Amino acid sequence: WEQRYSRALSIFQRIFVSSEMGVRKPEPRSYEAVSRELEIPLDKMVFFDDTLVNIHGARAVGMPAVHVRTVGDVERSVIELIG
Template sequence: MLYIFDLGNVIVDIDFNRVLGVWSDYSRVPLASLQQNFRMDEPFHQHERGEISDEAFAQQLCAQMSLPLSFEQFSAGWQAVFVGIRKEVIDIMHKLRAAGHRVVVLSNTNRLHTTYWPEQYPEVHAAADAIYLSQDMGLRKPEPAIYQRVLEQEQVPASEAVFFDDNAENIEGARQVGITAVHVKDKTTLPDYFATVTC
């Protein structure tokens, strides 16, 4: 089997409120205002597909949110999204590989984040056979083409793949191409799932 794991809130806990908190501290713009104005819209999606640079994304987002930040301040906040590793998921990934399964990561991310999390959480690379990132592929979840690309690269039919993600839209995108998809709603989802599945 091919097991495909999302990164954020599946393997690594993330929290965008931490990002907004850092930006609020730097800019003195009230946190409530930032929470109201922060949107994952087209520039966000373009950034995840690698279509615009980190600097261009920062400039657009700061203009959208009326944030007077330097790129360094923007970056410091952007990296604050990462909270910590879910060790229990890393253990599951290792167990799956030891049983002969293929284990990969498929993440919507961006260049700026990949300057941080691979060094901060080397356990992710150590537990995966391959890592597929949206900005390298020019695609992002839930676009069906990104799941098809992973299946082609792995040379596995959709019927032999299982995908885990915390986003319902991404789950639906995977199901559209025939992949079994499990919605990760909290930290108990994966341990509970594998408690009933023989590796």
């Protein structure tokens, strides 16, 4: 996935991968760990994922979430978010 999405995600300073964090989505603590690490409230971040159960998990803890299926979805969503 990293190669497929590298261009679309290049604008982000940090990308968190749950398998590297030792927590699993959609567990609330997976989203909360990112919030603590960045010292940013959940409602001020955006979560992208291709799995609906993970999207629902993020939204359940108050994090805006975008369901993406393709690289184009990610690029369009980022453009919409940053203008």
